[in-house]
Amino acid sequence: MGNAPWLSVIGLGEDGLDGLSPASRQVLDDAEVIMAPPRHLSLVPHGTQDRIEWPVPYVDGFAKLLDLRGKKTVVLASGDPFWFGAGSVIARNLAPDEWTALPGPSTFSLAAARLAWPLEKTLTMGLHAAPLARLRPHLARGVRAIVLLRDGDAVLDLAEWLTALGFGDTTLHVMEALGGPRERVRQGTANALGFDDIAHPVCVGLDLDGSGASIPKASGIPDTLFETDGQITKRPIRALTLSALAPQQGEHLWDIGGGTGSIGIEWLMSHPSVTATTIEPRADRAERIRRNADAFGQDRLEVVHGLAPDALVGLTPPDVVFIGGGFSENLMRWLHETLAAGTRLVANAVTLESEAALALWHGKLGGDLLRIELAQSAPLGPRRGWKSAYPVVQWSVML
Known part of the structure; x- marks a missing residue:
């Protein structure tokens, strides 16, 4: 048997002590120290415990928390600490036998109950410390979402952002201080909210509506949704490339020769656990990749300005590599000598030179070689004909 945990994380609602279970009340009564943000402390009457305000930014509070080891300590968090809350962050910094959690009703559960929305069919997101663009991949008519926001100004920003994207007819259910x-x-629509006296804490239920462009769930986002100078893996080729890259949960991608960033962005959209680094030698394109990633809500894309292979040194090792531009003998040799066995690689070649280098390495390592030839209808005098794109040779191999 180990020692009893010195730390308890208690989920507190806006009704303060009235909403706590008997077990949570007892833990709070027995505590020597209560540590929490000022709003949470204001919901608990003063007792014999020492009270410490959790500082802003939140991460600065962990040093203070660790200094309390050995004292019976309670950290107060909102509702369910492990649903877009502080619980997971605290747990990462402590051993499993040091802490315990006593969750309360989450804001999402309270909001769903007010709106009569089935929670299992409703998108839930914590945007109180994240950009609004995280919502972008989910914007489509008929979608329902409950989002946590920082404050009333963030609600107004959300309404303005939705309207600018063509979703101004979305109904916003603005819910303040639920449960207290x-x-x-x-309620109000994004394009005519009609009130601005919104108090913290706040969450918003979104019943999405409007004529804005929605992002498809399958691979192959329309090219027109990207900012580009023309250097982009076109939609049909991109769909085939994402299929070959075959993202799996938790995998990390190197996208070498990012261009517009479309491959790395769609890779990230496949699952929230995957990560990606895009390497681009041109500074203007690297900046454009950053803008595209942010616009699609994929701000976690790491963008590296530099020329491979030199720019690859020191990066997080990949599970999968895509070479979309600049396939060369020198780059391929470095990857083959440096990367771990089992790393997947997909390379697209358009020029005769890169195709020849790719064919040479296919002869050495094997793998699958695919030639992709596409044609689109185009005017041909008074009639129509087929206009062929440059063929693309795609190599897929496990190193």
């Missing part, structure tokens, strides 16, 4: 005496629920 200050609770208030109001």
